[in-house]
Amino acid sequence: MRISELSERSGVTIPTLKYYLREGLLHAGELQGATRAAYDDSHLERVxxxxxxxxxxxxxxxQVREVVRAIDAPPAGRHELLGAAHEALxxxxxxxxxxxxxxxxxxxxGLPGCxxxxxxxxxxxALTAAAASGWTIDPATLSRWLGAMLEVAQTDVVAELGEVSAGEALRYAIVxxxxxxPVLLALRRVAQEAVSAERFGAGSTE
Structure with a gap:
């Protein structure tokens, strides 16, 4: 496809696409002349x-540039791959x-290797910043939060990540x-509302 079609299909303007090309965020298309290049679905996916x-x-x-570099040259090991995703983000x-x-x-x-x-x-x-602002997080609270997040991680780190290419697994982890x-953060807010309504809402005896 021409860059005009890439722009139409991606919803990104041609000047922005050219900027991505200059900045290395988008890989070059296949040259078909001095001023023309062809692009394919890999370019659309990258945009x-x-x-x-x-x-x-x-x-x-x-940061986006770091993500792109990591996806183009990902580590082979799946655990190291997750570390690369976290570093990029x-x-x-x-x-x-x-x-x-x-x-x-x-x-x-007590998280081994982490x-x-x-x-x-x-x-x-984050703990340092919280304490500096006068908000100390006690070990019991931190441990309870970790337990909840480990349950979330069981859903996040799916076994199928070991069956796809390293680049695709890294893209999955990052995206x-x-x-x-944002969904997890919003769920925390919703859960706080639910608990607050139960404890302090109409009809509460507290």
């Missing part, structure tokens, strides 16, 4: 991926290191997180 990461995930173009590094207390909380969770992973470091930074993180 949709970029738009999902930008519009839904609110990732910066630099991790917020920009914090300006300060996590505190010793936060790292101790992380270690106390103490220096991108996700664990993100958690340590899956981007699209479902």
């Amino acid at each position: 949709r991926l970029v738009r999902t990461l930008v519009d839904v995930g609110r990732l910066s173009l630099e 991790r917020p920009h590094p914090a300006t300060t290191a996590p505190t010793a207390d936060a790292l101790a909380q992380l270690e106390a969770l 103490d220096h992973s991108p996700a664990s470091l993100q958690l340590a930074h 899956g997180n981007v699209l479902t993180d």
Whole structure:
């Protein structure tokens, strides 16, 4: 397809597509002349991926570039692949290191092989930020939250990821997180409303 058709099918303007090409977010098409190139479904899929990461995930173009690089050259191991997905989605590094207390909380969770992973470091930074704002999260609460998230992870880390290509598995992990993180956050809000209504709503004896 010509770039005009790629634009029509993806809903992305031609100037934006050319920008993606210049920035390496979209791989080059097959040259058919000095100023013409042909594109295929892989380009359409990549454009949709970029738009999902930008519009839904609110990732910066630099983060999107890291995601694209990871998908084009993914690690072979499935566990390492998940780490690559988390690294690509991790917020920009914090300006300060996590505190010793936060790292101790992380270690106390007892997650083997995860103490220096991108996700664990993100958690340590989040605990540090919460404590710095005067909101200390006690070990029992953190452990209970972890238990709930492990139940979620049983659904997320499906066995089928071992049967597809490394690039497709990485794409699944990244896009899956981007699209479902807002759902999980909204479910927390809904659950809080439900518990609040039960405890403090009309007819409550508390």
